[in-house]
Amino acid sequence: MASTRRLAAILAADVAGYSRLMGEDEEGTHERLQAHLGELVESKIRDHRGRIVKKTGDGLLAEFPSVVDAVRCAIEVQAGMAERSASTEPDKRIEFRIGINLGDVIVEEGDIFGDGVNVAARLEALAEPGGVCVSRVVRDQVRDRLDYTFEDRGEQNVKNIARPLRVYALRAEAATRLLAPSVPSTTPHLQPSVAPRLSIVVLPFTNLSDDLQQQYFADGITEDLTTDLSRIPHMFVISRSTAFTYRNKPIDTKQIGRELGVRYVLEGSVRRSGNQIRVNAQLIDTETDAHLWAERFDSSTGDLFTLQNEITTRIASALNLELTTREAARPTEHPDALDYILRGRAAFSKLASRDTYAEAISLYERALALDPQSAGTKSLLARTLTSRVLDQMTDTAAADIARAEAGIDGIAPQPACPFRQRPLAARAGPTRGGHSGIRDGDCARSQLGVRIWRTGRL
Secondary structure (H helix, E strand, C coil), X not given: CCCEEEEEEEEEEEECCHHHHHHHCHHHHHHHHHHHHHHHHHHHHHHCCCEEEEECCCEEEEEECCHHHHHHHHHHHHHHHHHHCXXXXXXXXXXXXEEEEEEEEEEECCEEECHHHHHHHHHHHHCCCCCEEEEHHHHHHHCCCCCCCCEEEEEECCCCCCCCEEEEEECHHHHHHHCCCCCCCCCHHHCCCCCCCCEEEECCCXXXXXXXXXXXXXXXXXXXXXXXXXXXXXXXXXXXXXXXXXXXXXXXXXXXXXXXXXXXEEEEEEEEECCEXXXXXXXXXXXXXXXXXXXXXXXXXXXXXXXXXXXXXXXXXXXXXXXXXXXXXXXXXXXXXXXXXXXXXXXXXCCCCHHHHHHHHHHHHHHHHHCCCCHHHHHHHHHHHHHHHHCCCCCCHHHHHHHHHHHHCCCCCCCCCCCCCCCXXXXXXXCHHHCCCCCCCCHHHHHHHHHHHHHCCC
16 A cells, blocks of 8 residues: 655654553553543544544544644543543543644554654653643644643653754643633634634645756745745734745645645745746635735846845735735624724725725724724724825824824834835825925924834834
């Protein structure tokens, strides 16, 4: 049977102190372990779309198509085991140690092999009884999706793994507390997995040229786009290390969306012919597999670093507008603050007019009504009010400026976005007659636009 490869979340579990328990009560321990596996562990794995690859006497190896599902399963197993063993004497309890890793595996004759499996096994050995240890890539994937806090245990040197392994742990008492059976839970881990509204993975751009230098150029575009997109407010972007596990593999965007929990995939290619470079990029919806946006960038070779920066900035700017507009247009029965923010950003990106400014301001005000302390929304509202004044599209310039100033006073500087849809600094300078573009000619007031721009307050 030919072997195949795939990306999987691997869960390894075994019983802490199994030899001692078997030595004390062989039949009783075996019977209780089989009951725990059959009544709790196996059903949890099925519930979270996993499959048991093999059992190992005192434990098992399982794989999941989603790392989020694997972690949820592990937490629920540990919480369930704590409940089932509550009345058992501590030295007679069966307690699992669980390790989870996300990696490429070789599938052959019903078994899985590879470093991804080995790392999961080493993580399991590092976990405390009743606890869970995960790799860095797992922690990065679930940190913004699940309400679990993993302790950073630092880098660990483990057997048969060449590089030190960064380990994150969830202690036994934390797992029990998260899913305490006596308290009805409404936390996100009990809800169906839903991709964040602005969520994307940038797959490694393909080098269609024979020139190795173009591979470095393609990888540089992938890395820079990942960085630039992660700076967009409310954007969830899969890490570069995870994205590169899909290099040179057949692309199934629906599967990628399920595995990584994202709504969008960006893929592209780089081709060089003579002194010309062509970069293609496509945005794909993981729910429908539909191509939503595509662009081609042609340029002459020269300073490759400058060219790479120009292309990534143009793609990121286009995607910022495309994704915001699409998410703002999604029908929502009960809008929350983010819905109104996205709609406001989409309105602000339209051709400037009195109506579009009024629409954006109204939407930001609705968002603030739902979340009055949101610094990001206050900054967006201040930017919009200031822009309306600078564009001379208001009859209440002084009031708009006062509201904008009041809105950004006391707000700490926000992380700078690598690109702007409509730079305020450029528009706050002198216009007709050396004045600022504010109808009353108060040039000092135009500095508010510069202030918002320079502090990165959007």
